[in-house]
Amino acid sequence: MSAPRTAVLQVINAPGPTGTRLAILALALGGFGVGTTEFASMGLLPFIAEDFDASIPALAHSISLYALGVVVGAPLITTLTSRVERKTLLLGLMAAFTAGNALSAAAPSLDWLYAARFLSGLPHGAYFGVAAVVASSLVPRERRGTAVARVALGLTVANIVGVPLAAALGGALGWRSGYGLVVLIGLLTVTALALFVPRTQQGGGVSVAQEVRALGRPQVTLTLIAGTVGFGGMFAVYTFISPTLTELTGLGLSAVPWVLAVFGVGMTLGSLIVGPLVDRSIEKTALGAGAVSAVALVFFGLFAHLPAAAVFGVLWIGIMGSVFTTSLQMRLLREAKDAPSLTAAMNHAAFNLANAMGAFLGGAVITAGWGYRAPAWVGVGLALVGLLILGHAVRMQRSGTVPAAPPAGALSPWSTRAFGTLVVLLPEAAQPGPVPANSSRTVTWSNLVPQ
Secondary structure, three states: OOOOOOOEEEEOOOOOHHHHHHHHHHHHHHHHHHHHHHHHHHHHHHHHHHHHOOOHHHHHHHHHHHHHHHHHHHHHHHHHOOOOOHHHHHHHHHHHHHHHHHHHHOOOOHHHHHHHHHHHHOOHHHHHHHHHHHHHHOOOHHHHHHHHHHHHHHHHHHOOOHHHHHHHHHHHHOHHHHHHHHHHHHHHHHHHHHHHOOOEEEEOOOOHHHHHHHOOOHHHHHHHHHHHHHHHHHHHHHOOHHHHHHHHHOOOHHHHHHHHHHHHHHHHHHHHHHHHHHHHOHHHHHHHHHHHHHHHHHHHHHHOOOHHHHHHHHHHHHHHHHHHHHHHHHHHHHHOOOOHHHHHHHHHHHHHHHHHHHHHHHHHHHHOOOOOOHHHHHHHHHHHHHHHHHHHHHHHHHHOOOOOOOOOOOOOOOEEEEEOOEEEEEOOOOOOOOOOOOOOEEEEHHHOOOO
């Protein structure tokens, strides 16, 4: 059986160091806008509920519908646009994203808002998938994990600046101004992408059918399921963070934007540390993040009634969520080299399905009368199940049950690590070779990520 054909992306007139930084900054700015609209809804829920005279759990459906928009849009848009030039596609996705948020800001009713949030989510996964691939093509192989993390950094910085600012605007000027802020960010992103991101061309490409088939590989499927379940734990807590802080922790509503900023600081710290970690070992990073995330959720569940502990728990959850997201993204890129855009997009779809699931389950236990501490225990269960699924995938791969991706170089001796009763074999990363400098850079996805 022949090996799957790999996709090739060529950057036309590859920029120098300064141009590369500006291009990655433009891609990250789009992540900043996406992160702002995705997470700002959590801080805006009380204001939207008051305006539409609806309950908090009912308003959580708008978050779930945005997430479902990502789940639908990620595979659909990515496959239908597989032959579209990457810069053109990025511009189109960000324009559609901006329009969806303009509709959200103008929503005259709750049903209108539900529809607008679904439409806003459609470009999300495809944007991050394409942005990750383009960012990786701009840098040498040994820095590709860091480049992807820098794009994700825009999403995490949004939680320091964009999300608290949207929540503050919602309190001062009404919740519509929060989505209006996202529209402004979207317009700035379109301008930055047009100015700084180079054009690309694909050679040795693969068919849409082959890209879709890549999703059926056990390692890809298990990684996506692990992300969907495991990351749902974070969203079970974060979706209801505003009422949790006011009703359980006892903080005032004016303190919520500051705690949201703390969550953003945590995600940013996670993005800063995860690049070198995944460049060294993807499996160790992903499994370690999954395990520590469960511990963080236990801590929050036990001590959320104490203000200092609740704020620390939010910081801790943010750090591990960012590390977990990026490490699974890199694992998917490695396991499906012939469908990098689709699998990267599906990673975000998986995490937004986690968003929908976490919001639904968290709302269910609150509606059942178990209080605002209950979502944390839902989160612990989801995080542990996700960890078990990911650990099973790694063990299958290393035992030879499922063929591993071919290594770029020799691997150093195996290391063994246990997570409770789950034992997996983890390799040390191989050392990358030098990459020659050219006026244009060609990336073959078999060399995309560390093995």
